[in-house]
Amino acid sequence: xxxxxxxxxxxxxxxxxxxxxxxxxxxxxxxxxxxxxxxxxxxxxxxxxxxxxxxxxxxxxxxxxxxxxxxxxxxxxxxxxxxxxxxxxxxxxxxxxxxxxxxxxxxxxxxxxxxxxxxxxxxxxxxxxxxxxxxxxxxxxxxxxxxxxxxxxxxxxxxxxxxxxxxxxxxxxxxxxxxxxxxxxxxxxxxxxxxxxxxxxxxxxxxxxxxxxxxxxxxxxxxxxxxxxxxxxxxxxxxxxxxxxxxxxxxxxxxxxxxxxxxxxxxxxxxxxxxxxxxxxxxxxxxxxxxxxxxxxxxxxxxxxxxxxxxxxxxxxxxxxxxxxxxxxxxxxxxxxxxxxxxxxxxxxxxxxxxxxxxxxxxxxxxxxxxxxxxxxxxxxxxxxxxxxxxxxxxxxxxxxxxxxxxxxxxxxxxxxxxxxxxxxxxxxxxxxxxxxxxxxxxxxxxxxxxxxxxxxxxxxxxxxxxxxxxxxxxxxxxxxxxx
Ligand code: MSP
Numbered sequence: 277x278x279x280x281x282x283x284x285x286x287x288x289x290x291x292x293x294x295x296x297x298x299x300x301x302x303x304x305x306x307x308x309x310x311x312x313x314x315x316x317x318x319x320x321x322x323x324x325x326x327x328x329x330x331x332x333x334x335x336x337x338x339x340x341x342x343x344x345x346x347x348x349x350x351x352x353x354x355x356x357x358x359x360x361x362x363x364x365x366x367x368x369x370x371x372x373x374x375x376x377x378x379x380x381x382x383x384x385x386x387x388x389x390x391x392x393x394x395x396x397x398x399x400x401x402x403x404x405x406x407x408x409x410x411x412x413x414x415x416x417x418x419x420x421x422x423x424x425x426x427x428x429x430x431x432x433x434x435x436x437x438x439x440x441x442x443x444x445x446x447x448x449x450x451x452x453x454x455x456x457x458x459x460x461x462x463x464x465x466x467x468x469x470x471x472x473x474x475x476x477x478x479x480x481x482x483x484x485x486x487x488x489x490x491x492x493x494x495x496x497x498x499x500x501x502x503x504x505x506x507x508x509x510x511x512x513x514x515x516x517x518x519x520x521x522x523x524x525x526x527x528x529x530x531x532x533x534x535x536x537x538x539x540x541x542x543x544x545x546x547x548x549x550x551x552x553x554x555x556x557x558x559x560x561x562x563x564x565x566x567x568x569x570x571x572x573x574x575x576x577x578x579x580x581x582x583x584x585x586x587x588x589x590x591x592x593x594x595x596x597x598x599x600x601x602x603x604x605x606x607x608x609x610x611x612x613x614x615x616x617x618x619x620x621x622x623x624x625x626x627x628x629x630x631x632x633x634x635x636x637x638x639x640x641x642x643x644x645x646x647x648x649x650x651x652x653x654x655x656x657x658x659x660x661x662x663x664x665x666x667x668x669x670x671x672x673x674x675x676x677x678x679x680x681x682x683x684x685x686x687x688x689x690x691x692x693x694x695x696x697x698x699x700x701x702x703x704x705x706x707x708x709x710x711x712x713x714x715x716x717x718x719x720x721x722x723x724x725x726x727x728x729x730x731x732x733x734x735x736x737x738x739x740x741x742x743x744x745x746x747x748x749x750x751x752x753x754x755x756x757x758x759x760x
Contacts, residue, residue: 284315284322284674285531289539290329290372290513292411293353294338298586299601299617300540300572300579302364306605307569308538309366310679313733318671323531325517326361327372328354329510331492332411346491350375364589364598365736372517374509375492379522384494384504384512386521390558391483392497396442402482405431411506413482426542426578438482439502446553447478453552453562460565461548462677463612466541470548478549483508511551515560534563536677541568542578567677570614579617587617595619595760599735600626606683606734623760633690634728634735635757638742640697641724644717646749648706652721654747662723666730683734689727693720721746 288308291301305326312324329335330350339349354373361368374380391397405414409427418424424431451474453459454467461467484502487493493503514537515521518528539547547566555562571578574585592601600622608625609615645652657663666686673682697720706713725746732739738756745752 281318281320283531283535284312284320285534285536286312286315286322286324287514287534287537288326288368289537289543290327290374290510291357292332292335293328293330293350293357294332294334296586296588297357297360298579299589299592300586302360302589302601303572303605303609304538304540304569305361305366305368306364306602307611307679309364309368310602310606310733311536311538311674311677312367313736314670314674314682317730317733318667318674320674321530323370323518323527324368325370325372325514326366326368327370327513327517328357328374329506329513330354330373330375331490331494331509332506333490334408334411336490337408347375350492360589363593364602367736370517372513374513374516376516379519380513380516381494382522383516383520384509385497387508387512387554387558388483388497388504391441391554394557394559396445396557397439397483398442400438400440400480400482401435402438402440403435404433406434407431426580428583436486437502438486438505439484439496439499440480441483441508441553441557443478443481443550443553446556447474449556450474450478450549450552454548459548459552459562461544462565462567466544466568466612470544473545474549478553481550507546507550508554511546511554514551514563520560533561536565536567537563538567538569540571542571544568565677567611569611570609572609572617573614574617576616592619592622596622596626597757599738600630600757602734603630606679607687611679626757627759629687629690630738630757631755631759633687633694634731634738634742635755637690637693637697637724638728638745638756639751641693641717641721642745642749642751644702644706645721645746646751648710648714648717650714650717650721652718652725652746654725654743657722657726660722660726662726666726670730670733686727686731686734689723693724693727696720 286308288304291297312322315322336346339346358371407414407424407427409424409429414431419431422430454461454471461470483505484496485505487495487501487503494509496502496504514534515532518531519525520528537547552562574587577585579586604622604625669685700716702713702716728739728742742756
């Protein structure tokens with residue numbers, strides 16, 4: 277039997293570069309990063325994709341506002357996003373930009389040709405509303421007093437020639453695939469919303485708009501008066517990055533279909549209805565799962581660039597550090613619910629579980645290990661039962677994409693160790709029965725080391741620092757997590 281582990285392909289949505297990325301974007305990316313690191317930790321060949329969605333109207337508008345050439349603006353934005361991801365330890369394997377003419381434009385046009393071949397494209401006239409904030413066509417039902425409820429802006433009323441995509445044709449097929457969990461949509465509440473929407477029947481959707489000279493538009497093959505609408509353009513990034521339709525590097529073969537697209541619940545329908553239909557039309561396999569996470573709220577409303585109520589991730593990192601933020605996302609925000617995020621909540625979680633919890637434990641155990649001369653062999657630990665139990669837990673939590681179970685389990689181990697120190701008081705015991713105290717410290721250090729090793733997907737930097745200190749048998753010069 278081959279012991280080759282199955283591959284793992286995870287994606288973030290690609291971000292609109294129409295302003296600085298905010299903490300909501302760092303949230304999506306950090307969650308994916310944690311899953312990607314978990315998968316690598318248990319030895320799965322992993323590919324983690326992120327990128328930017330550059331061919332949209334709102335991006336052009338942002339460039340114009342800054343009196344910049346669109347491409348110059350986009351290059352700056354992509355460099356800034358990549359630097360921010362680096363700062364937050366987002367270990368992506370590839371950053372796709374939809375202005376990439378070699379991979380992305382080619383893939384989008386190849387897909388278009390396949391829709392046409394399947395008889396899924398026809399010419400028509402669209403009359404209705406459009407919200408530039410969402411980059412999405414709207415019906416009157418979607419608006420409140422003519423305004424988009426997400427962006428609080430008046431939707432444009434438009435009448436224009438478009439090419440339509442026969443989305444309606446795929447309603448039943450997609451419904452069956454979701455009902456049978458062949459296409460997993462999680463959580464259940466969002467799955468039900470999608471199924472209810474499918475029950476009403478999907479309507480055909482505009483897949484192109486009149487080309488008005490936008491710099492980076494992808495033109496409809498065979499009709500240069502029309503450009504491909506941003507969503508069929510953007511969604512194809514997930515296969516374009518693997519070289520579909522262009523450079524064959526074997527990535528598509530190895531990693532498609534994706535294990536999971538992680539998306540905010542606001543863009544779930546694009547991923548659970550339109551994207552599967554595009555793939556079915558093109559004769560390609562569907563992703564295995566789409567997870568919709570909740571939104572971070574500020575003042576009770578979705579934080580967003582268009583609304584201007586954003587929290588700057590760098591300012592937050594000044595206070596609790598990058599890993600304080602990553603920990604908060606993993607431990608304090610249930611993946612599938614909305615969560616208010618404030619400075620005070622972040623500080624409270626940091627103090628309770630990082631300064632206390634892992635930080636304090638590291639200090640106490642390391643000090644006892646050094647001063648009682650407790651011998652400790654990390655190599656032998658790797659074949660221990662507790663090591664393989666955590667390895668199995670991480671594997672399971674990657675398979676089930678359960679970040680909450682994984683994080684709680686590990687922080688329960690830290691809490692258990694805290695209790696054990698209080699109950700057994702090895703520092704007192706050492707005075708009366710040193711051998712017993714040493715055995716206790718050794719046992720606790722083994723458990724601690726194992727848990728630290730397996731929490732590295734959440735705290736890559738601190739976990740590695742703690743492990744180094746233990747191996748070197750040295751106290752860190754400054755506490756790993758200073759109390760705030
Ligand atoms: N460009 C599209 C996605 C195309 S994917 C083929 C887009 N971009 S976005 O920049 O507006 O959003 C990117 C991601 O960030 C989405 O998953 C969105 O849900 C997420 N978030 C934006 N604001 C957020 C919060 N306030 N909280 C959590 N996630 C948030 O949509």
